[in-house]
Every structure is written in structure tokens, then in C-alpha cells.
Amino acid sequence: MLKIENLSVEINGKQILKDISLEVKKGEVLVLFGPNGSGKTSLLMTIMGFPRYKVVNGRILFKGQDITHLPVYERARLGIGISFQRPPTITGLKTRDLVKRCADDKEIDIETLAKELNFTNLLDRDVNDGLSGGEIKRSELLQLMVQQPDLVLLDEPESGVDLENIALIGEAIKGLLGRAPVKAISCRSLKEEKLRKKRSGIIITHTGHILKYVPADRGKILYKGKMCIGGNPFEILEQISKYGYQECIRCLGINNSI
Amino acid sequence: MLRDKQLDLETLPEDEKGLLAEVGIEVNEERREGSFLQQDLDVVHCTVKQEGLEVLPTQEALERYEWLKDYLWQQVSSDKDEYTKAVKEGPYNGYFIRALRGVRGLKPIQTALLIATPGFVQNVHNIVIVEEDAELHIVTGCLTGPHVSKGKHLGITEIYIRKGGKLRFTMVHRWGKNVVVRPRTGVLVEENGQFISHYITFGEVKSVQMFPIVHLNGSNAIAEMQSVLVAPPGASLDIGGEIVCNAPGTRAEIVSRAMTTGGKIISRGRLVGAVKGIKGHLECKGLILKRGLIHAIPELIGQTDEVELSHEAAVGKIAQEEIEYLMARGLDEEEATSMIVRGFLEADIEDLPAPLQKRLDEVIEETSKDLM
Numbered sequence: 001m002l003k004i005e006n007l008s009v010e011i012n013g014k015q016i017l018k019d020i021s022l023e024v025k026k027g028e029v030l031v032l033f034g035p036n037g038s039g040k041t042s043l044l045m046t047i048m049g050f051p052r053y054k055v056v057n058g059r060i061l062f063k064g065q066d067i068t069h070l071p072v073y074e075r076a077r078l079g080i081g082i083s084f085q086r087p088p089t090i091t092g093l094k095t096r097d098l099v100k101r102c103a104d105d106k107e108i109d110i111e112t113l114a115k116e117l118n119f120t121n122l123l124d125r126d127v128n129d130g131l132s133g134g135e136i137k138r139s140e141l142l143q144l145m146v147q148q149p150d151l152v153l154l155d156e157p158e159s160g161v162d163l164e165n166i167a168l169i170g171e172a173i174k175g176l177l178g179r180a181p182v183k184a185i186s187c188r189s190l191k192e193e194k195l196r197k198k199r200s201g202i203i204i205t206h207t208g209h210i211l212k213y214v215p216a217d218r219g220k221i222l223y224k225g226k227m228c229i230g231g232n233p234f235e236i237l238e239q240i241s242k243y244g245y246q247e248c249i250r251c252l253g254i255n256n257s258i
Numbered sequence: 259m260l261r262d263k264q265l266d267l268e269t270l271p272e273d274e275k276g277l278l279a280e281v282g283i284e285v286n287e288e289r290r291e292g293s294f295l296q297q298d299l300d301v302v303h304c305t306v307k308q309e310g311l312e313v314l315p316t317q318e319a320l321e322r323y324e325w326l327k328d329y330l331w332q333q334v335s336s337d338k339d340e341y342t343k344a345v346k347e348g349p350y351n352g353y354f355i356r357a358l359r360g361v362r363g364l365k366p367i368q369t370a371l372l373i374a375t376p377g378f379v380q381n382v383h384n385i386v387i388v389e390e391d392a393e394l395h396i397v398t399g400c401l402t403g404p405h406v407s408k409g410k411h412l413g414i415t416e417i418y419i420r421k422g423g424k425l426r427f428t429m430v431h432r433w434g435k436n437v438v439v440r441p442r443t444g445v446l447v448e449e450n451g452q453f454i455s456h457y458i459t460f461g462e463v464k465s466v467q468m469f470p471i472v473h474l475n476g477s478n479a480i481a482e483m484q485s486v487l488v489a490p491p492g493a494s495l496d497i498g499g500e501i502v503c504n505a506p507g508t509r510a511e512i513v514s515r516a517m518t519t520g521g522k523i524i525s526r527g528r529l530v531g532a533v534k535g536i537k538g539h540l541e542c543k544g545l546i547l548k549r550g551l552i553h554a555i556p557e558l559i560g561q562t563d564e565v566e567l568s569h570e571a572a573v574g575k576i577a578q579e580e581i582e583y584l585m586a587r588g589l590d591e592e593e594a595t596s597m598i599v600r601g602f603l604e605a606d607i608e609d610l611p612a613p614l615q616k617r618l619d620e621v622i623e624e625t626s627k628d629l630m
């Protein structure tokens with residue numbers, strides 16, 4: 001699904017990501033750990049194609065196609081979707097109108113979907129305008145659920161979300177990743193429903209709370225712009241909480257060069 | 259009398275009807291309580307359906323009501339500038355609209371001031387009186403007729419809102435390329451009265467300069483003034499407004515959204531807190547798409563303590579971050595831009611008349627395309 005080869009990225013001339021290689025297979029969910037400022041958000045933003053993140057080396061392949069230089073909207077149309085850590089406010093644009101636009105001509109019952117996400121009362125608010133941290137996460141998920149991308153990039157989907165809403169968000173992400181049925185999305189035929197495919201995802205998390213709900217196949221740590229470790233996400237999380245990032249990386253003897 | 263030689267609005271030429279529609283004037287008057295159309299200085303149509311409402315040409319109203327002369331030049335001073343002087347010297351006409359005490363729940367009254375002759379100088383003096391506890395909605399369109407690109411519109415409007423009265427005043431401008439426009443408006447609001455105004459202009463014009471002044475003289479009176487301005491290349495708009503809070507409990511709000519696609523906009527706003535216990539907010543947002551100039555001048559004047567006045571002003575281009583956000587949802591740059599521009603302009607306006615909405619959509623589409 002996604003293949004990244006020797007990717008190096010700069011922002012304003014400063015190197016943020018160093019020689020990263022990574023693969024996410026069809027239907028696979030990868031969890032990305034790493035301390036603040038290590039480059040996790042930057043990696044997702046680069047995959048999505050925001051021009052601020054300048055690829056100075058390497059390439060990104062999606063569904064076999066080199067997308068390294070494609071504009072953002074073409075990547076979106078190819079099937080990549082992102083939930084932002086800090087999305088901008090757009091005054092005057094109703095969330096409902098944006099969600100409708102994301103749905104395009106897909107048959108999606110936006111009202112039911114919004115209800116499932118406990119978002120009904122917020123549909124008529126301007127996009128992200130004055131939304132709380134948790135509300136923003138739900139807004140992002142709503143847009144993604146309507147967009148139905150094949151590769152879902154989730155940047156700390158559970159941060160700032162209260163305990164009740166975290167279950168709700170967890171279920172939504174499960175649906176988004178094709179691991180649970182979504183009522184509001186009507187399939188044109190039963191066959192299609194049966195064929196409901198598992199989607200791929202990269203999830204950034206600090207706490208790992210979301211892993212209670214979302215099946216994760218693999219974990220990795222991004223440290224100071226370098227991709228360090230691959231393994232069982234629960235084990236990695238345990239190591240990090242026991243020993244801390246630096247210690248963890250050293251103990252595991254991986255990538256001592258940092 | 260004028261009433262006998264009414265012109266049927268439906269018989270107007272199609273192109274003129276189209277222009278009127280764009281400023282909110284419906285030739286089918288079903289959804290209107292009254293209509294007024296002045297071409298140059300001639301009032302060609304003036305009707306009212308409802309008991310308790312009056313719509314008259316100002317000249318005729320002055321003949322009919324001796325007392326009306328005491329309402330002239332009270333809210334706007336006749337020696338304010340060369341334009342007010344010119345109107346005073348006349349000849350002029352305009353509309354007189356009065357809602358009698360307690361009249362409310364009505365459909366809007368529509369008025370149109372149209373320059374029909376190229377190069378004409380149209381002098382206008384309007385008087386609006388909303389008596390106690392009455393409610394009125396006036397939709398007014400000021401425009402040039404088909405094929406008229408040059409002219410001058412000098413318009414005095416004096417508005418009186420008595421205790422508990424409420425006026426919604428929606429004004430749309432649509433001018434020829436070389437038209438000079440100088441409205442001079444003064445509003446008096448008494449206790450518990452409300453003045454809510456919307457002003458919209460997004461077409462060509464040479465220059466508009468106006469700065470209506472609202473006096474909130476009775477306690478708990480409210481004024482809200484919103485404007486949506488688009489300046490195409492060659493247009494110069496100097497537009498603002500002042501609300502003076504003269505009584506306790508009064509509330510004032512001025513919101514302006516200005517966008518230039520090449521023209522020049524000075525967006526002014528002034529709130530004056532003259533007594534304790536008043537509240538006012540001013541918002542001036544400017545969007546420069548590519549070229550053009552926007553000069554925001556928000557002013558707050560507190561003349562005593564315990565006034566709560568605030569303002570928010572911002573001028574700049576569309577945030578790249580917002581465009582990219584929408585692009586991540588699959589919108590191309592042009593569509594993302596027009597969505598953001600539409601949001602910017604429409605954030606505070608309620609339902610626009612359909613033809614006006616269509617015009618605005620066209621403007622947004624053209625400008626977004628032009629940006630690519």
C-alpha cells in the first residue's frame with residue numbers, strides 16, 4: 001500500500017527526517033511512537049504531501065505509484081486521508097458543508113454518522129471554530145469517515161479526549177479501518193459489504209490508549225528524525241513506559257548511531 | 259397625483275428587471291409590503307399594501323405633513339460637506355417611509371434608487387420613521403440602469419427609531435464603472451430600539467464614500483452594522499460607520515468583511531462609549547487576494563470608565579494552511595480557495611436574495627479562477 005524509501009525531509013532548510021524507510025502493507029495498521037519533536041507529525045504531513053515539508057531525498061510510493069511530487073489533493077483522491085493534530089479554523093465554512101463535500105457523490109448518511117460520533121450539535125459550527133480538543137478529533141474523524149481513504153493517517157487521535165469519548169473514537173477508528181461495520185455507510189450491494197476491506201493506517205500515539213480499541217499490527221519508534229525500531233506495538237509501549245525512549249532504544253541495541 | 263400614473267414593475271425592460279433583482283428588488287411584489295422606485299429624480303412607482311405603513315416620495319410627504327420638515331437635517335447636518343449642501347439645494351427626491359405605532363410582523367418594503375440617464379447627478383433625501391414598538395424591514399437597492407456607466411448618487415438618509423421600535427435595513431449597491439457615490443446617513447435610536455443594517459457591494463464603481471452615524475440615545479438600544487465589501491480593480495471604497503452609545507445598557511456591533519480583487523478599500527469603524535454600562539465590539543476583516551489595498555481603521559473611544567469596547571482587525575491573504583487543509587480532503591486549489599472566500603464573505607450575512615447569491619457565486623468563482 002505505502003512504501004517509503006530513504007526519505008529525507010527539510011523544513012525551512014532544517015532537516016527533520018533522516019533517511020527513513022518504511023512499508024505499510026495492505027490492511028496493515030502501524031503504530032508510531034516517539035518523543036515530542038521527533039518528527040512523527042512531519043512524517044505524516046510529508047506522506048500527505050504538504051509543500052512545507054520538502055523532500056530532499058528518497059521517494060514515496062502509494063499503490064505502486066511514485067507520489068513524491070504529487071499535490072496534496074491528488075494524493076487525497078488516490079486514497080490517502082489524514083486526521084490533523086492541529087487543524088486550522090475556517091471561518092464562515094460550516095462543518096456540515098465541508099463534510100458533504102468530502103462525501104462527494106458517495107451514499108453516506110451524514111446525520112447518522114454525526115450522531116455516532118456525538119457531533120450532531122456541532123455540524124452547524126464553522127470548521128474547527130472554537131471547538132474543544134476532543135471535539136476537533138471527532139470533527140477530523142467525521143471528515144475521514146466520509147472520505148473513506150484506503151490509507152488512514154491518524155495523528156494522536158485520542159489526545160485530549162475524555163474517557164467516555166475515547167471509546168466512541170476507538171469504535172469510529174475501527175470502522176474507519178474497516179474492522180467494524182459503519183451503520184451510516186450504505187453499501188450498494190450486500191456483496192460489497194462482504195468484501196468490506198481492511199484498510200491500512202498509521203497511528204501516532206503517546207499513551208497507547210487507542211490500542212485498546214484498534215487492532216495494531218506493528219509498532220515503530222521515530223527518534224530524532226530517524227526510524228528506529230519495529231516490533232510488537234504493545235511490547236514497545238511497555239518498554240517505553242518502563243525505560244523511557246532513550247534508554248529503550250539503547251537497551252534494545254537498535255540504531256545506536258543516534 | 260403620482261399614484262395614478264404608477265408604472266407596473268413587471269413592464270420594465272428585462273435587463274432592468276435583472277439589475278433590480280440583483281439588488282434585492284422583486285418586480286413581482288407578492289413578498290413585499292410596499293415598493294418604491296425612483297429613476298433619476300422621478301418616482302415612477304410607489305405602493306404600499308398594509309394599513310399603518312406609509313411609503314411616499316419625500317416631496318409629496320413634505321407637502322402632506324407640515325411637521326415633517328422638522329425631521330429634515332436633524333440626523334445629518336446640511337452643511338456637513340459639499341454633497342449634503344448639493345442635496346439641500348436640490349432638486350431632490352427620495353422616499354419617506356413610516357411604520358405607525360405597534361405595526362409589526364410584516365414583509366419587507368423594497369425601495370430602489372436608480373440612475374437611468376448617463377452622467378446624471380441623483381440627489382436623494384430619505385426619511386424613515388419607526389414609531390414606538392413598530393417593526394420594519396427595508397430592502398433598498400441603489401444602482402445604475404442598463405448601459406449607464408457614469409453618474410453621481412448623493413443620498414441623505416435620516417432614520418428615527420422610537421421606543422421599542424426595530425428596523426432592519428438591508429442595502430445593496432450595484433453601480434456602473436464610473437459612478438461616484440456619497441451616501442450620508444444618520445440614525446437615532448430611542449429606548450429599547452434596534453437598528454440592524456446590512457450593506458453589500460461587490461461590483462464595479464468608481465468611488466463610494468460613506469460613514470453612517472448611529473446615536474443610541476435611549477437605554478438598552480441596540481445597533482448592529484454589517485458590511486460585505488468586494489472591490490474589483492478600479493474601485494475605491496471608503497466605508498465605515500460609527501455607533502455612539504449615549505445611554506446605559508446600549509449595545510453596539512460593527513462587523514465588516516472586505517475583500518479586494520484589485521481595488522482599494524478603507525474599512526473604518528468607530529465605537530463611542532459616552533456613558534457607563536455600555537458594550538461594543540468592532541470587527542474588521544480584510545482579505546487581499548492578489549493585488550489591491552485594504553486599510554482597516556478601527557477606532558474605540560471611551561469617554562468614561564465602565565465601558566466595554568473591543569475590536570478585532572486582520573488584513574491579509576488567504577491562509578495557505580486553510581487551503582491545504584481542504585486539499586487534504588480532496589479539493590483542488592481552486593475549489594478550496596473559493597470555499598474559503600465564500601466562507602469569509604458570507605460568514606455573517608443571512609439569506610441573500612437568489613439573484614444576488616448567484617452574482618456573488620459568480621464573483622467568487624471568477625476571482626478564484628483568476629488566482630490560479
Ligand SMILES: Nc1ncnc2c1ncn2[C@@H]1O[C@H](COP(=O)(O)OP(=O)(O)OP(=O)(O)O)[C@@H](O)[C@H]1O
Pocket residue numbers: 011012016034035036037038039040041042043052085
Ligand atoms: N513549520 C515548522 N518550522 C520549523 N520547524 C518545524 C516546523 N514544523 C515542525 N518543525 C520542527 O520539526 C521537528 C519535528 O516536529 P513534529 O511536529 O514532526 O514532531 P512530533 O514528533 O509530531 O512531535 P509531538 O509529539 O510533539 O507532536 C520539531 O523540532 C519541530 O519544532
Ligand SMILES: [Mg+2]
Pocket residue numbers: 040041042085155
Ligand atoms: Mg506531532
